[in-house]
Amino acid sequence: MKVALVHEYLIKQGGSENVVEALKGLFPEAPIYTSYFGAATMPERWRRYDVRPSFLQKLPLGGSTSYQRRLQYVLPLMPAAYESFDLREFDVVISSSHAFAKGVLTRQDALHLSYIHTPTRYLWDMTWEYQRDFRVPLVGALMPLVLSALRTWDFQAAQRPDHLMANSRYVQQRIAKFYRRPSTVIYPPVDTQFFQPVAAPSLDYYLAAGRFVPYKRLDLAIEAFNRLGLPLWVAGEGPDLGRLRAKARPNVVFLPYQPPKQLAELFANCRALIFPGEEDFGIVPVEVQACGRPVVAYGRGGATETVADGESGVLFGEQTVEALVAAVERCEQTRWWPERIRARAENFSQARFGQAVRSCVARALAGELNFGPGRA
Numbered sequence: 001m002k003v004a005l006v007h008e009y010l011i012k013q014g015g016s017e018n019v020v021e022a023l024k025g026l027f028p029e030a031p032i033y034t035s036y037f038g039a040a041t042m043p044e045r046w047r048r049y050d051v052r053p054s055f056l057q058k059l060p061l062g063g064s065t066s067y068q069r070r071l072q073y074v075l076p077l078m079p080a081a082y083e084s085f086d087l088r089e090f091d092v093v094i095s096s097s098h099a100f101a102k103g104v105l106t107r108q109d110a111l112h113l114s115y116i117h118t119p120t121r122y123l124w125d126m127t128w129e130y131q132r133d134f135r136v137p138l139v140g141a142l143m144p145l146v147l148s149a150l151r152t153w154d155f156q157a158a159q160r161p162d163h164l165m166a167n168s169r170y171v172q173q174r175i176a177k178f179y180r181r182p183s184t185v186i187y188p189p190v191d192t193q194f195f196q197p198v199a200a201p202s203l204d205y206y207l208a209a210g211r212f213v214p215y216k217r218l219d220l221a222i223e224a225f226n227r228l229g230l231p232l233w234v235a236g237e238g239p240d241l242g243r244l245r246a247k248a249r250p251n252v253v254f255l256p257y258q259p260p261k262q263l264a265e266l267f268a269n270c271r272a273l274i275f276p277g278e279e280d281f282g283i284v285p286v287e288v289q290a291c292g293r294p295v296v297a298y299g300r301g302g303a304t305e306t307v308a309d310g311e312s313g314v315l316f317g318e319q320t321v322e323a324l325v326a327a328v329e330r331c332e333q334t335r336w337w338p339e340r341i342r343a344r345a346e347n348f349s350q351a352r353f354g355q356a357v358r359s360c361v362a363r364a365l366a367g368e369l370n371f372g373p374g375r376a
Contacts, residue, residue, distance in 0.1 A: 003030040004087055006095040006104050010051065011038040015188060015283040016117050019167075019353075020096050022189045023115075024049065026354055027094075035081045035100070054081035076146055079103060079153050092361065095161065102164075103157030111364055114161035115186070118171055118280040119178040123151045126215070155179060163369040165360060168281045168302045184360055184369065187305075189353035190286045192345055194260070197292030197338050198268040205231040205253075206296075206328070207270035209263070209284055210277075212238030217276040217298070217319060222247045224274075224324040232274065235266060267291040272313070272331050275303060276324060282306065289313070290345035292338030296327050310334070312344040 005027065007020045020032060031050040036057055039047055056074060078100040087093055087106050095101040098117040106112045122130035131143050158164070158179035166172035166183040175183045208221045218234060225232040226249045234244070235255040245254060258266060267273070268291040275285050275295055281302035285295040289312050297303035299315035307313040314334070316327035363369050 001092060002090045003027040003092045003094065004033060004090040005030045006033045006082070006085070006093060006097075006101045008034065008097065008099050008101050009036040009038075010034045010046065011036070011041055013043055015281070016096060016098060017042075018191075018283070019115060019117070019188050022350055022353055023094055023096065023357065026357060030094075033085045033087070033104070035078060052085075054084055056081050075150060079150070079157070092365075094357075094361075100154075100157070102161055103153070105160070111361075112161045113163050113165060113361065113364055114158075115165045115167065116171060116175055116183065117167050117188075119158075119174050120150075120154050123147055123154050124178050125174075127151075129215075163360070163364050165357075168305055170301050170305065171280045174280075186353065186356040186360065187348045188281055188283060189350040190283060190290060190345060190348045192290045192342075192349045195264050195267060195287045195290035195345075197342060198265075201293070202269040203271045205233045205270055206272055206274055207233050207235065207266055207288075208274045208276075209235040209258075209266070212236055212240035212244060214240060215277055217278075218244055219247060220276040220319060220321065220324055221274045222252050223321045224276075224328065225249075225252055227321060227325055228328060230328070233266070233270070235263065264291065267293060272296050272328075274324075274328070276319065278319075279303065285313070286345050286348045289341050292342045294331060294334075294336050294341060296324070296331050306344075306348065308344055312341040 005020060005023055010017065024030065024032065031052050033052050035054045037051045037053040056077060082100050082103045083105055085104055087104060091110055093104060093106050093110060093112045095104060095114040097114050099120045102114040127147055158181060164175055164181055164183035165186045166175055167188050169185055172183050172185050175181055206225065208218055210216050212218060221232065222244060229251055232252045233255055234252060235258050237257050267288045270293055272293060273285060273288040273295045275282065275297040278298055278301040285297055285303060286306050288295055295307045295313035297307050297313060297315055298319055299317050303315065307315060309315040314327045314331045316323040360369065
């Protein structure tokens with residue numbers, strides 16, 4: 001049985017790339033097809049994988065980091081990039097998709113499973129924000145037409161896989177809403193062996209971590225801690241850095257990009273993670289819980305599935321400064337048991353992910369999940 005993996009662009013290591021690596025561990029001989037491979041900005045080990053980029057790799061898009069900024073300019077080419085892959089030699093194709101990867105073409109008798117991180121947000125529920133933030137007037141004027149055409153393609157592409165896997169119940173609901181398809185929930189893998197508690201955590205700061213973009217709502221965390229006066233460390237990078245710095249008082253400290261080892265140390269020593277955005281799953285809260293530390297999270301999206309209110313963290317119901325301040329105060333007054341918090345994170349381990357994916361593939365091959373008859 002020959003297996004191929006398909007993923008969106010590979011530029012920086014993140015949650016979806018962790019999923020691809022976990023799939024690669026399950027199917028070590030499988031090549032990875034992708035629209036673009038930024039070898040210079042991905043971890044060195046990726047250069048040892050059989051990565052097969054599309055024709056977009058040959059376009060004069062600048063360096064790897066420039067490609068991510070310029071991705072919006074090549075959106076109309078993305079469907080063709082994924083449809084150009086010749087996958088006829090493969091019996092099983094597993095795509096890892098938050099945009100276009102699910103749209104690859106396979107043999108009629110091949111099995112295609114697609115792991116959906118999210119229905120394409122800028123084509124569906126965040127399309128207005130995407131158009132509003134587009135800063136090139138002439139191209140921006142055409143963007144509604146482009147996105148409308150891509151939206152039609154995206155829906156059609158979501159019908160191509162034999163079965164869909166969702167990374168959370170929240171995403172499962174969005175798949176049903178936008179793609180009108182059932183799916184199997186398989187939570188993404190967290191390296192609970194790497195993220196471990198420390199014997200005597202310092203607990204001298206709260207932590208917020210992630211890419212500095214508006215929907216993460218790090219501005220809400222900063223405003224709340226401006227009012228509380230408690231120490232908040234904000235780790236990450238992104239286009240919103242200037243705006244966030246301008247809001248922050250001296251008790252808020254910004255940290256640049258942190259390598260995995262340093263990030264794990266930050267997780268293990270914080271009082272709690274502040275997670276004010278709405279995410280499809282949210283890998284960082286689980287990593288922090290694996291370190292035995294609680295999470296203060298907005299009670300919508302994936303956090304409602306990963307954070308147990310009162311046991312491994314505090315959930316707040318409104319994205320307001322007042323609600324977050326009250327949640328932090330509740331966190332301060334709660335006695336936390338690191339072993340119980342870590343036990344929560346073990347539900348999302350790499351081993352469980354592997355078992356769930358293998359089971360899904362086996363059931364699909366037996367004809368229990370996919371549209372067609374069972375396959376020998």
